[in-house]
């Protein structure tokens with residue numbers, strides 16, 4: 517049976533596309549307005565898993581999601597990468613000269629900052645979701661308003677694309693994590709990626725020593741993110757993504773860094789995702 521998968525966003529959003537690519541085109545999605553709702557939907561058992569954007573190659577990390585994940589007790593069971601193409605769309609018959617407002621998800625607006633910055637008179641409005649912005653324009657018959665969203669949203673809600681591919685760089689990719697409650701995040705055979713977090717003392721070289729131990733196992737540190745440590749002003753915890761060939765490399769690295777870190781926790785051991 518296919519799982520019910522919580523997503524941030526609604527019909528036609530990039531999260532829906534990511535969930536379909538990872539699980540199946542028929543996957544049942546549970547739309548949520550915020551990432552906080554996505555996590556609580558899975559924690560409370562209304563959904564079996566969630567697909568959650570974590571970083572974008574132009575706009576960067578979605579920092580609050582690292583903290584949400586760490587606090588949730590959920591486990592990372594996989595990941596997927598999407599090539600994101602953002603378009604400016606409006607009701608049929610509208611031209612660029614009619615537009616006064618542009619609505620979209622904040623990450624989508626950030627990805628198009630260069631293009632939007634060349635139209636200083638447009639008011640930018642942040643919304644929950646790219647596709648929902650398109651839907652509201654259609655349902656409200658809102659002339660003068662454009663949305664930044666993908667092709668699926670334009671098709672679903674009958675909007676015309678006024679300007680295609682308005683993201684600042686052609687190579688615009690978003691990485692999505694697939695997360696589940698620990699009992700649903702089945703162990704994968706031959707994993708080659710892991711996500712962990714830890715903190716170190718404020719002593720000189722403490723992070724460097726941890727990174728050297730990881731490198732000594734022939735592991736590729738694909739991402740290191742620092743996030744504020746709750747209650748520890750100007751102290752940070754680190755979220756690290758490690759890529760390896762053999763699971764034994766990960767085990768050896770974990771043994772080596774355990775005495776050098778505090779609060780070390782493995783968030784998930786999984787297969788490196790494909791790019792679609």
Ligand SMILES: O=C(O)C(=O)C[C@]1(C(=O)O)C=C[C@@H](O)C=C1
Nearest residue numbers: 529530531569621623645646690
């Ligand atoms: O608004 C959407 O369509 C989403 O799925 C959200 C989201 C994000 O959270 O980053 C997903 C992918 C794109 O990077 C832009 C927006």
